[in-house]
Amino acid sequence: MSSDPTTLAAASDILFREALALDEQRFDDWLALYHAEAEFWVPAWKSESEPTADPETEVSLIYSARRVDLEERVWRARSGRSVASIPLPRTAHIVSNVLLAPSDDPGILEIRSLATTHLFNVKRREQRVFFARVAHRLVDDGGTWFIRRKKIILLNDYLPTMLDFYCI
Numbered sequence: 001m002s003s004d005p006t007t008l009a010a011a012s013d014i015l016f017r018e019a020l021a022l023d024e025q026r027f028d029d030w031l032a033l034y035h036a037e038a039e040f041w042v043p044a045w046k047s048e049s050e051p052t053a054d055p056e057t058e059v060s061l062i063y064s065a066r067r068v069d070l071e072e073r074v075w076r077a078r079s080g081r082s083v084a085s086i087p088l089p090r091t092a093h094i095v096s097n098v099l100l101a102p103s104d105d106p107g108i109l110e111i112r113s114l115a116t117t118h119l120f121n122v123k124r125r126e127q128r129v130f131f132a133r134v135a136h137r138l139v140d141d142g143g144t145w146f147i148r149r150k151k152i153i154l155l156n157d158y159l160p161t162m163l164d165f166y167c168i
Helices: 006-021 027-032 067-079
Strands: 034-042 060-064 090-101 108-121 125-141 144-154
Touching: 006 027, 006 090, 006 108, 006 125, 006 144, 027 034, 034 067, 060 067, 067 090, 108 144
Parallel strands: 034 144
Antiparallel strands: 034 060, 090 108, 108 125, 125 144
């Protein structure tokens, strides 16, 4: 693992800004962090210890192959057409244990972290907590870092209610 404090701080900043944008429901700011070809993937578990490995041939809890798919999810959440999203839950995304993984390409940052999201459903007065291991791939596009891939291994995947991008 890399220990360059400047690079680690820049990578952490993107993860923290992503979490805050979700918590404040600033979804346009959240989307702006993603590259146009960004992949967002939450694999399902195929056994007690192994998540699915291929979003094209195995079950996923969420899979978006590019940012336009995420834009559609944002539209649905905002439009009021998703009954499960009315009202949107209050959330607190917590990102920790941010580490850089080695990369041979200076234009790519591989980041591993842990994430916890606390949700409060105002309508039902229910609380939920999701926790996960997360892998981000950031790419440098014209001097700006963008999220090119986000893979979320949801560790408590019992889903008594809906699950969407703002929940994890």
